[in-house]
Amino acid sequence: MAKWVYTFGGGAAEGGIALVESLGAKGAGLAEMSALGLPVPPGFTITTEICQHYLANGHAFPEELTRQVAAALDGIGHVAERRFGDCDNPLLVSVRSGAAVSMPGMMDTVLNLGLNDQTVEGLARVSGDRRFAFDSYRRFIQMYGDVVLGLDHSAFEERLEDYKLANGLAFDSDLSADDWRAVCDIFKGLVVEELDEAFPQAPEAQLWGAIRAVIGSWNNPRAVVYRRINGISGEAGTAVTIQAMVFGNLGESSATGVAFTRHPSTGEKVLWGEFLPNAQGEDVVAGTRTPQDLTERARAETGSELPSLESSMPEVFATFSAVCAQLERHHRDVLDLEFTVERGRLWMLQARPAKRTIRAALKTAVDMAHEGLITKSEAVARIEPRTLDQLLHPTIDPDASSDIFARGLPASPGAASGTVVFSSEEAETARTQGRKVILVRVETSPEDVHGMHAARGILTTRGGMTSHAAVVARGMGKPCVSGAGQIRVDFHAGTMTAGGRTIRRGDTITIDGGTGQVLVGAVPLREPELSGAFAELMGWADEIRTLKIRTNVDTPADARAARGFGAEGIGLCRTEHMFFDARRITVVREMILAETEAARADALDKLLPMQRSDFAALFEIMSGLPVTIRLLDPPLHEFLPKGEPEIAELAAAMGVAPARIRARTQALAEANPMLGHRGVRLAISFPEIVEMQVRAILEAALAVGDETGVPVELEIMVPLIAAKAELDLVGARIRQAEEIVRKLHGRAPAFQFGTMIELPRAALAAGELAKSASFFSFGTNDLTQTTFGISRDDAAPYLNSYLALGLLPHDPFASLDEEGVGELIRIACERGRATRPDIKIGVCGEHGGDPASIHFFAGINLDYVSCSPFRVPIARLAAAQAALSTKA
Known part of the structure; x- marks a missing residue:
């Protein structure tokens, strides 16, 4: 017979942390404390397998479950010396959710279950406090009505406020036992009005109604959104813990x-x-x-x-x-x-x-390692790599002047500026429009989780440091100020006021989750210093990992930031990004619009020193670390003016008619640029561009090597290769440019020649490509597009539907599709290494900064991954954890 119910209490337990996947974090924790002999009210946990069964079988339970629950309920009564449903000495229970991964506030709870018109009188006698008994009963009716019967929580609140107003009562604490009894009758009447049925009086019916509701809350909208945001699987389900009630509302000694x-x-x-x-x-x-x-x-x-x-x-x-x-x-x-x-x-x-917070997680992991509670490897394994992003957000510049509007509690550290919105729907809409907002609420509830995710920060006027807003914001890494009680919010007018001043919807504010201050306007922020526990733990991670971490950068500023974050070289420098600089875009356009090779050569001569300067700056910053430079990749039409004002401006600068520019733009337009005249195809059509870029790269490497005394570790990469013949043709032109440099300077720097694998054919032909290429770098962004036949720029409308329907386990552009794209990468590695055993292989798509993808890349023994600068620390930690999982 399957066991679906595990009991705890009275100094004993049938489960513990080892069964967390079945008992959930709450149930496993209670069992563990019981086994330790700690004071835990007796109870039992229904396993997550029942949730899975219930949701998969038309909301039906296994027949044996009823017997197991009844037996466990009797066991609670025996330990607590009370009996469920007994009118003289009633046992009341709580019914709580509890997934294996904590999801605070996302699912439902029912307290004080077992109260009815008879047992409430028994509770009054046993407790000696009639007011407490009827206060507990009204709480139960309200909570059960909301969670199980589906009535709006606010409807009960409105009836309570009406009663207090009619009877001249200001606070809940002013209500007597008779008042609470009257409120209970009002609440039961509301149930009849709304549902045309009486509030359930049978405790057993109440219990099973609550169990069904708590299990059903696994798939409520807020829980689904929370799991999606936090990457939690929806298949595991929730456990249900039923536990004897103990009462903190039994007077001032409670x-x-x-x-x-x-x-x-x-x-x-x-x-x-x-x-x-x-x-x-x-x-x-x-x-x-x-x-x-x-x-x-x-x-x-x-x-x-x-x-x-x-x-x-x-x-x-x-x-x-x-x-x-x-x-x-x-x-x-x-x-x-x-x-x-x-x-x-x-x-x-x-x-x-x-x-x-990640700051607290890092400090406690490092401290516990020093205290001998855990090992350094356990400390490294304990930090979720994605959460490191929280450390990279700015804080208030202490030297900046500020105008304090109000103060609250410093509920979640960090600072953020944005325009004020008063609803989660506004916040989500603003995010889709690219606007940064601060979500302002009186208090948040689990229904606000999508708005909190969309906002830059959260401000509430009520709630403490453990309120919903505080706990969820800390988990998301969002700045939060809670309990700013001096602020009065008028949702209808779209205003908030404090100290005689008013801020309106759309006005800009800054919140400081480290001090609790709410500031008027956008206050200057300061980037954090990544030192202390962060630096120490990252040092431990670097000792463990074998996968190198490079960065994708195009500017000196990004390169410096990446070095500060621990990047071990540049895995992708996109040369085209340098072309968009305002000082050189006109020259680039002259080159594109040139109708003769001579005219194009003149424009390229102007670009040569610009590119040379760009590359020299990157080489100096990287100081001997490997630098991979990709030759020009995007279609030429992307550099041309888009509207009539830009066309007119360029025509005037070049001294040509606007019609000529318009005609050239139309001639270069493509129906599907992603698969168009780009990458290696440009290099074949316009070899003079290759010559200019290679000259700039090699001459910059010579100059920096001479100046610093440190040779540049250079790699030149050709994009969008599909066949070896393409690679060989461009390779020959690169060598021709090398000879020009050698003739001009008497020497040329050493470099490696390789390709970016972004097409399925290139992955399959990797064995042939490796005869010419000394390194591969997987461009997983385009490899995902070409494997799925999806343009990521246009995919959002239907890709979101695919994810919601479970047709895809995750967004393949965010985390690698291991079965398809991953298999192509695996094949390319095997075939490339079979031809050239020492071939260097890396990844330069943004999957290189995704922890789950990094585990895959480490598992197939890639040499490095490359990602954006601010993801470098995430990649370093994920690579260390991948190494630890391999050892395990």
């Missing part, structure tokens, strides 16, 4: 809170978090009440006048601190903990690896 064993933003080794007295867990993350600090140190730093847990419940705090230390040693990681204090007794409700 509380609920969230904590991290180290600071999630800085990585400092301090206990950090927030709590609320006399509250339930949802109150903390919802941001509807102002949370209090756990420690006296934190309270002093925030300037809060509210007492900390350390001062208000010192014995509980001491116990909790000891539990945190024990759990961190056991898990050897920073943990995100949820806890409840019920009338002075501590209960642990969650222990899972903490979401943290």
